[in-house]
Amino acid sequence: MFKRQSLVHVALCIAACGAITAAQTIRLTWISDTHLDPRYNATDGTSTCAEHDVRPPFGRPDCDSPPALLNSVVDDLLSQPGHRFMVFAGDWSRHDVTTSSQQLTFEAFRDTAVAFQRVVETHGQRGTIIHALPHPRASYDRFTTAVGNDDFVLDYNSSVNASVPNVFLANYTRVLSALNMLMPSELETFSTCGFYSRTLETGPGLPGLSLVMLNTVMYSLGCVKADGLTPCVSGPDPCGQLAFLAATLSDARSVNASVLIVGHIPPSSSFYSAATHPHRWGTTTFGYWRDIYQGAFVSILQKALLNGTQIVAQVFSHQHHGLFTGVAGLPLFVGLGSISPIFDNLPSYQEIQLQTRAAEGDLPARWLIGDVALRRLTNLAAAGINGTQPDWETASFRGTFPEANGFNDLTSDVVALIGNRLLSRRGNMSNALFWYNADPANLNVTTVPCSLMNPTNACQRLFGCFFTTGIVPSNFTQCLQQ
Ligand SMILES: [Zn+2]
Numbered sequence: 175m176f177k178r179q180s181l182v183h184v185a186l187c188i189a190a191c192g193a194i195t196a197a198q199t200i201r202l203t204w205i206s207d208t209h210l211d212p213r214y215n216a217t218d219g220t221s222t223c224a225e226h227d228v229r230p231p232f233g234r235p236d237c238d239s240p241p242a243l244l245n246s247v248v249d250d251l252l253s254q255p256g257h258r259f260m261v262f263a264g265d266w267s268r269h270d271v272t273t274s275s276q277q278l279t280f281e282a283f284r285d286t287a288v289a290f291q292r293v294v295e296t297h298g299q300r301g302t303i304i305h306a307l308p309h310p311r312a313s314y315d316r317f318t319t320a321v322g323n324d325d326f327v328l329d330y331n332s333s334v335n336a337s338v339p340n341v342f343l344a345n346y347t348r349v350l351s352a353l354n355m356l357m358p359s360e361l362e363t364f365s366t367c368g369f370y371s372r373t374l375e376t377g378p379g380l381p382g383l384s385l386v387m388l389n390t391v392m393y394s395l396g397c398v399k400a401d402g403l404t405p406c407v408s409g410p411d412p413c414g415q416l417a418f419l420a421a422t423l424s425d426a427r428s429v430n431a432s433v434l435i436v437g438h439i440p441p442s443s444s445f446y447s448a449a450t451h452p453h454r455w456g457t458t459t460f461g462y463w464r465d466i467y468q469g470a471f472v473s474i475l476q477k478a479l480l481n482g483t484q485i486v487a488q489v490f491s492h493q494h495h496g497l498f499t500g501v502a503g504l505p506l507f508v509g510l511g512s513i514s515p516i517f518d519n520l521p522s523y524q525e526i527q528l529q530t531r532a533a534e535g536d537l538p539a540r541w542l543i544g545d546v547a548l549r550r551l552t553n554l555a556a557a558g559i560n561g562t563q564p565d566w567e568t569a570s571f572r573g574t575f576p577e578a579n580g581f582n583d584l585t586s587d588v589v590a591l592i593g594n595r596l597l598s599r600r601g602n603m604s605n606a607l608f609w610y611n612a613d614p615a616n617l618n619v620t621t622v623p624c625s626l627m628n629p630t631n632a633c634q635r636l637f638g639c640f641f642t643t644g645i646v647p648s649n650f651t652q653c654l655q656q
Pocket residue numbers: 207209265322324492494512
């Protein structure tokens with residue numbers, strides 16, 4: 175019966191709807207945590223690198239990005255031909271800004287926005303097939319951003335309120351809007367609360383793509399008022415952002431658009447906290463968000479998936495390390511690495527190929543993640559010295575997870591399968607660590623259980639648990655305990 179129906183469907187499509195065509199693709203750049211430090215080279219103690227006498231021109235661990243690193247990222251983006259839509263996941267500005275030096279945050283944001291605008295505009299103007307979309311109208315057809323905790327001063331203090339403009343968000347709105355990187359319809363919610371959504375016209379007959387850019391700093395445990403205690407937002411749905419998310423997901427389903435959810439502070443467990451507190455495994459819940467918002471967010475996603483909304487992935491940053499989580503009933507979670515090398519990672523960003531998948535059974539046509547590649551700077555310490563050029567190279571997801579060979583898409587199921595292999599000690603740890611640090615040689619990271627070149631069982635458990643349960647902090651705690 176089922177077979178017969180699907181044959182009839184295929185026959186109808188060949189005859190009438192022309193659905194049997196090659197998969198279409200959109201190329202996305204997922205980039206985050208540039209943390210530009212305009213004072214990197216300053217010798218008056220105001221640099222994030224003030225503790226270090228040796229400051230390589232393109233940056234070093236423990237320090238935020240010098241302007242030369244940002245320029246190098248831009249050069250690398252410009253050197254690669256092809257379509258691109260840039261998705262930035264927050265933390266434009268450097269660490270350790272105080273209220274008396276808050277102009278540094280504005281400066282870092284503006285300089286980075288101007289640099290990115292050069293990428294999207296240059297790609298738009300070249301004669302070749304460069305546009306991210308078939309008919310780009312402005313830079314906002316090639317760029318979106320979320321806000322991060324370091325984009326507020328003090329750090330994490332996202333005291334937002336729909337009826338009062340936030341001084342930081344209002345400033346960023348002016349910058350992005352002058353550069354044509356925000357649409358007029360996005361100005362109000364972005365300038366007050368730091369969120370918006372955008373639906374891309376992907377082309378005739380193709381599923382649309384909706385990007386929901388969330389301010390998740392407000393949900394984080396670190397978001398407190400100046401007294402250091404009072405949560406900086408209150409009520410079950412500050413700024414109405416959760417209601418906005420639910421409505422956007424429902425709208426997307428009704429116009430057959432696939433959705434990409436993007437924010438900065440992840441709704442996941444903190445891999446770093448778990449790694450540095452192994453004695454608390456099984457007793458501590460290492461979450462980033464306040465429980466009330468975590469619960470509401472998860473139930474919105476579950477409901478949307480049950481209702482048939484196609485969610486490509488939820489993409490967050492903040493940890494500065496590449497991580498994945500695949501939990502049944504929730505969209506794939508991707509944690510992005512960072513440009514700033516401050517936490518021992520090499521500067522990196524991700525190049526993603528979204529590809530169409532034709533309608534099958536109850537499922538409508540949709541976008542899925544195909545190729546995932548990591549673009550990384552391999553010679554951070556040497557670059558810029560004695561004429562050495564910065565060396566950017568590509569590593570692919572499938573290349574670094576050979577166990578995953580044969581999978582065409584990066585989905586929740588695939589990540590869970592890799593995680594389960596790690597838990598049963600059949601997985602390849604060096605691959606997981608590679609993705610985490612963007613650097614196969616630098617396994618001696620600050621993650622305590624993983625601090626050996628020959629990773630311990632504890633390290634495998636940590637990665638295995640994160641890949642299979644990381645997005646549900648209570649399950650992650652249970653997994654670590656076993
Ligand atoms: Zn960051």
